[in-house]
Amino acid sequence: MLPIFLSQKKFQTAVSKQAAEACEHILNEMGAELHDDLIQKLSVFRLYLDRLERATYSPQETERILLNMRTDFESVTMAVRRISGRLLQMRMEDDSFQTGIEVLCQNMAHERAGNVHFEYSGAPQPIPELSQTYLYRIVQELIHNAFKHSAAWHIWVRMKWSPHVLTLEIEDDGTGFNKPAEFITLLRKKNNTLKMRSQAIGAIITFDQGQQGLIAKVKYSF
Ligand SMILES: Nc1ncnc2c1ncn2[C@@H]1O[C@H](COP(=O)(O)OP(=O)(O)OP(=O)(O)O)[C@@H](O)[C@H]1O
Ligand SMILES: [Mg+2]
Structure with a gap:
């Protein structure tokens, strides 16, 4: 102490x-x-x-x-x-929060023998430790879901910094998304750890149909 x-x-x-x-x-x-x-x-x-x-x-x-x-x-x-x-x-x-997310992408790609592409834009800004931990877990679960439910080959993790707002996008090219409307409704309604963690730090999580698979967005204002 x-x-x-x-x-x-x-x-x-x-x-x-x-x-x-x-x-x-x-x-x-x-x-x-x-x-x-x-x-x-x-x-x-x-x-x-x-x-x-x-x-x-x-x-x-x-x-x-x-x-x-x-x-x-x-x-x-x-x-x-x-x-x-x-x-x-x-x-x-x-290291910085951003490096942590980048390393997470590399590790998960390696573990699952898939491709996790990390992209970012804007200037990283400091965010509270609890938010860092929760956002890290949210990205981890979204990548895990993409591999598990959609048999994705490619996952894109995009980190966009703008003043006082961080947006994280996780998109997959999964083929498991045969009935997108149903899954999206389910994901929007379900009170899972994704939603609980987002609420706890005042972030908003949304799910939509992407180019091929699912696109999840987490908007965190600080
Ligand atoms: N990337 C995705 N592509 C297609 N379907 C998805 C995707 N992510 C989630 N889903 C669908 O949404 C459901 C809810 O996901 P959620 O993470 O809440 O639960 P789960 O992954 O089934 O269970 P758990 O996370 O407890 O292991 C999944 O069961 C799946 O049907
Ligand atoms: Mg899951």
């Missing part, structure tokens, strides 16, 4: 010091995680390869080894995901 009565300069120095210490702590933690967990998990694969070489003439043994490799591979993926999640969080705290 920071003492309440401090000069502005002292306060900033104390905050920076705390932030640096927190980063240091996360880096140490991640270093230990890489060392104790991930490296051990990966070295098991060296043993698996040796065993596979010896089992060339036994299909049953080969199958058994492959089964174990598959399970262990899952846990390696999970470990990497955990570490990258922590490091990304750190990045989010440090």
Whole structure:
């Protein structure tokens, strides 16, 4: 906890010091995680390869080894995901909100093997932390929805800054949008986390038919 009565300069120095210490702590933690967990998990694969070489003439043994490799591979993926999640969080705290959204687009494109195009216009302005978190989650859910419900190949995330207004557009080229009117009515009515988060920060979320799929717009005034 920071003492309440401090000069502005002292306060900033104390905050920076705390932030640096927190980063240091996360880096140490991640270093230990890489060392104790991930490296051990990966070295098991060296043993698996040796065993596979010896089992060339036994299909049953080969199958058994492959089964174990598959399970262990899952846990390696999970470990990497955990570490990258922590490091990304750190990045989010440090970097601008816009960079956070751009990184989110890159990560989701990579995870889903799709294309998430990030575009922006105007000059970024500072917005409150809670709004940043909620807008980030809203974009995440809209991209997730596009991949899940529309089998989209391409998703466009557009960030438009104008003085005191930020507009976020998420559009997909999905083919799942066979009955657009029905889905749009459903989305407009449904009290989901998209709506709840928007209301909580005074943003307005709208859904319309885009060029091919759905276009969702979030208008946030600050
Ligand atoms: N990009 C999209 N393209 C086509 N249909 C969509 C799209 N996004 C949402 N929908 C439709 O709107 C519905 C409501 O979406 P919503 O995110 O509220 O719920 P959900 O994705 O079904 O469930 P949850 O978000 O809890 O996993 C979806 O079930 C789907 O039918
Ligand atoms: Mg959803």
